[in-house]
Amino acid sequence: MSFNTSRKSRSDAEILTHEGGRGFAPSAAMELLLLVTGSLFSGDTFYERDIHRKDRLARLAEPVTQADPEFVAALAVYARQGLGLRSGPSALLAHLFWWGPTALAREVAKGVWLRGDEHLETLAYTQAQGWKLRKALKQAVAERLNTMSPAALLKYRRRGRSVSQKDALILCHPQPKDRDHALVYEYLVRGPQALPEAQAYAQALLEERPTWERILSEQGRTPQAWQQALPHLQGLSLVRNLKNLHGAGLLQDPEARSLLLQKLTRPEEVRRWRLFPYQWLLAIFQLEALSTSLAELPASRALSEVKAALELALEATLPPLPLQGPSLVLVDLSGSMFSNLSQHSEATYALAAASLGAVLYRRTGGRLYGFDDDLIELPYGPEASVAQMVRHLLDQGGGGTCLGHALQQSLAGFQGQRVVIFTDEQVHDDAETPLRRWIRAGQGRMAYLVNVAGYAPLAIPEQGVVRVGGFSERLLALLPLLESQDPVAWVRTGAWRALA
Structure with missing residues (x-):
């Protein structure tokens, strides 16, 4: 501490991100x-x-x-x-x-x-x-x-x-x-x-109607209790309990598996569950891990059948995106992104960001990259499954947050009009300069920055990019509305309701 402090006001002082890169203070709103x-x-x-x-x-x-x-x-x-x-x-x-x-x-x-x-x-x-x-x-x-x-x-x-x-x-x-x-x-x-x-x-x-919680609390978590509870499981309770159903032997049981597949293969029903893409993906990856540990071929096939149904259910819930033309999509896979969304969740910010990036890539085409210290290429086209893309991205990351380096590499030769970045914005390097240069070089170019973690300061100033926060797939359907307004005004006016 010093009594002989700097003459710079707080507003004039240099702002750095958590990782030491150049940062920018957001408005309070x-x-x-x-x-x-x-x-x-x-x-x-x-x-x-x-x-x-x-x-x-x-x-x-x-x-x-x-x-x-x-x-x-x-x-x-x-x-x-x-x-x-x-x-x-x-x-x-x-x-x-x-x-x-x-x-x-x-x-x-x-x-x-x-x-x-x-x-x-x-x-x-x-x-x-x-x-x-x-x-x-x-x-x-x-x-x-x-x-x-x-x-x-x-x-x-x-x-x-x-x-x-x-x-x-x-x-x-x-x-x-x-x-x-x-x-x-x-x-x-x-x-x-x-x-x-x-x-x-x-x-x-x-006691008016039996629910899966009441059945299990009364009878314990026995295979028989799970058998009785299965008809009452739906939505997140169903997806989260797939491992328990497997442990009770129900995924290998033809009758129980048939009931489960009926639930998962009704697009109208699974859309009403309003699950996030990352919640579907957690279940898919969990079944993949269980399948690799099984020596019995029939049991492994049963899990693969359920996993395929989960992937179809995920695809059925993806939102329509009224975006024209290809996108360059960048997903932050630095070490900080692999922290959990909450103390009760297995999902990470990286999983949420990668799932959103994969969904957008599926809908608009273009290019999808991950980035940490280096650019991480995706060896699949947009026709690949969301789970396949996300699995590859998550297996590659864990380093630093060099967004500026990723932009310099990925923007070279990109002919589209839209860049979408999913990140926590705590970058090592200068991300503003290469992004601004790309925006100014062509008419009608748009840059979207989705801050998935809600931490400040910003990597790029508010003006000149379309910034929004969160990790819901509903954000993607709202991106076109953001082009005409700043996000604070867009929230204030309720413009998001048009596509929500």
């Missing part, structure tokens, strides 16, 4: 956008501890909400409905109830609290900031509780969390809208001391 859209807020990341990431959210959201509550409101709804995120939007809503107009906050709550426990996230965040619960927030939560079905209230009890459904009832005092809600409220608040009528009603709801 842009930094908040990237942070919220690129974060699950669950566990440490490569660059930040979890507590520091959450502190940064609070430091950013406070002034931005005070200055521009309408943008924060639009960002919360976009992150929730456009990208399928939950924790960040619920936290932004807490800031709106504390700093913003209460009428706006109550309206936004209807677009953010879509699942049965998201109002609990807002309450927990409010308490974590040391704020009192404003009357408007209590009223909004009370209204939300009364609009939820009694079954949903029981499903999302969240016992053992810092704020449970019981806590929400005690804090917000909803007046039950009917007898059923009154009985469930009684059961949630008083538990074993609830009136016998309330206990009987709640128990009947819990």
Whole structure:
């Protein structure tokens, strides 16, 4: 430390990325956008501890909400409905109830609290900031509780969390809208001391229809229990439990496998599951690993059959992309990108970025490269499967983040009009100069930069490139809209709804 400090103001001081390359400070609104859209807020990341990431959210959201509550409101709804995120939007809503107009906050709550426990996230965040619960927030939560079905209230009890459904009832005092809600409220608040009528009603709801969770909790994780649970598995619960189904012998059982394949080969149904591409790919790679460990040929063939169905399901969920002409797609495969999206996820930022790059390449053609210290070429054309492309890319990376070097190599001879980069922006070298040179050299050229990790500073200034944050495949379908507006304005105006 020194008392004889530099005459340079903070704004004039040199800004470096985490890796020591030339960096650029984002506006507060842009930094908040990237942070919220690129974060699950669950566990440490490569660059930040979890507590520091959450502190940064609070430091950013406070002034931005005070200055521009309408943008924060639009960002919360976009992150929730456009990208399928939950924790960040619920936290932004807490800031709106504390700093913003209460009428706006109550309206936004209807677009953010879509699942049965998201109002609990807002309450927990409010308490974590040391704020009192404003009357408007209590009223909004009370209204939300009364609009939820009694079954949903029981499903999302969240016992053992810092704020449970019981806590929400005690804090917000909803007046039950009917007898059923009154009985469930009684059961949630008083538990074993609830009136016998309330206990009987709640128990009947819990047993109303068998679910895979209830079957397994009652019978244990036996092969017989998994056999009974299989018809009730769908969406993420099905994909995540394929390893368990294999362990129970069901993937080798012709009847059980036939039921599973029926679920996976209905395009309309799998599209409704709204899984991210990386979630499909995790299951595909897991089955590949299991298959290589099997000595029995019939068992290996059974797994291959299920894996092929997963690949078809993934292909069925890929979004249409109204983009004309080939793309140059660059996927950051540096060491930092191989950190997990959250402490509860096996997926990495590299997996999410590579899956988005492969999807875009499939749709537009052109060229797809990975990069770390060097450019990583892909030996496949766009007709290859997404899983094949992603598998190759992930096997190659792990070095530094030399985006400038990758741009210099890959842009040479590229005749298309579009460059799309998936990265965390923490580069070693100068990425701005080669990209700007390419943009200026031809009319109508566009550069998109997708920041998948939400960390600042930026590798390239906001102006002159189209920047967006997150790791949802829904971003790809929205890229054309970004050409006409800056991302902050694009979120504020709700233009994303046109293709979401």
